[in-house]
Amino acid sequence: MIPTRTRPYGCIPTKLCTANSQAINNLIQVTAHISWRSIAAMDVMDFYGDESCCHGGDHFLVIGGIAIPQIQVSSMEDRLRAVRATHPKHLANSEVKWSNTSRAVLNFYKEFSDVFFDAAKNGEAKFTSLCMDKRTFNHKTYNAGDPDIGFNKMVYQLLLHKVGKVWGKTHRITVKLDHRTSKDDPNELCPMLNHHLKRQGIDTSPFKRIEFKDSKKSELIQLNDLLIGTLGANHNKKTGAAHKQELADHIMKQAKNTCHPKSIYGWSATTFKVWPFEFRGR
Template structure:
């Protein structure tokens, strides 16, 4: 019989992704926060949005000059509290993906593998926790429960002694889920630089500035090189099989 995890043992993982189809680099990232600290994170983000963003969904696609200060304050909440709230991400070069060879010709399988890799990394980094995984809702044939089962079985094969370390995996709507909105902003900045949008002639000045600000706060000089694996703001350049 599975023993319920104590609230203080549960870590919540709010995972989002950049556009899968339009750009070379696919980025997945997640805000990672202990369950008991989630209300504080949400309250801090809500306060940071004011007065420029009193309502509506905050997301990378909506970054503008008029709202730039609010977006900076939102990411500051994460960077100023890295003893509580972390961010982990990975990116892959989609031109190197061979869906025919490795994914039965299905790009969705390829995407699910990357979500698995990100979630598995988080599982390894927080070796004593149990997890609630909340990917942003997307139109897919795959069930979140399937991912939960795969993560738990994979953990057991690797010698993880936790009893079903991923206790919950459910889609969440980013319009109503504040931590997912922060994930979207952070991965948006990473993807913006990786895909060279910041160098385009018609680059959005507010996005260019915000992306630079996020990289400066993260201490990242060259996003293509990633970061240390266990950094509190981590970026993992995933190398794919050939």
């Protein structure tokens, strides 16, 4: 992180001799070089995000994602593919989605979700999310009648408060969102997020890229779909068939057992967090 300047570089007292002034200038240049080099050497945190219950008559919307150091991504994807390899191809080769949960894939989906919780226990990954009541979000009043604007606002809130403020001082951050139909480029959020963080003392411009990614080509976005799908179903009290309820119970039990203390709500939650978001514009 670049050291905070207590006064402008130009405010060097005039009584300093030329030699001392040159020494100070040299020190400034060396310090700046070291600071920028340290930023370049920062670890990269990848965040794989998506939303659940965005459409239809559900009251609660969940937006959440898995945060994982980029250096761990390949290893975790290998573990997910290894789980696929232990199940029949006609089941394991299809896209993993909460909405695709059936009795036939129940054990496969349980083992697939367990890869996250095993990684979380080892400090390799975390899940963070935002849950809000859509009835409190008036698109006509606050979003020019455009739900896409409302969705981007919620993504912005999650990335700012639960990703940028948490990892921005120590990591560069890249965000991969499940591809959705949108006229907006999600990367436009980067400068706004970095500007907001700078005003709060995080001046490393941590957000480097926000992009859409095809979920069919991402094991981690598919894994995240199970987690946010479970949360969405629980909050909307719509787990549905018995096999979906069994999967939801399994994931929620794992989530609570992984957190210390065993709560997924509030600031004390650790590896699996849910932020009950309340829209202030009501």
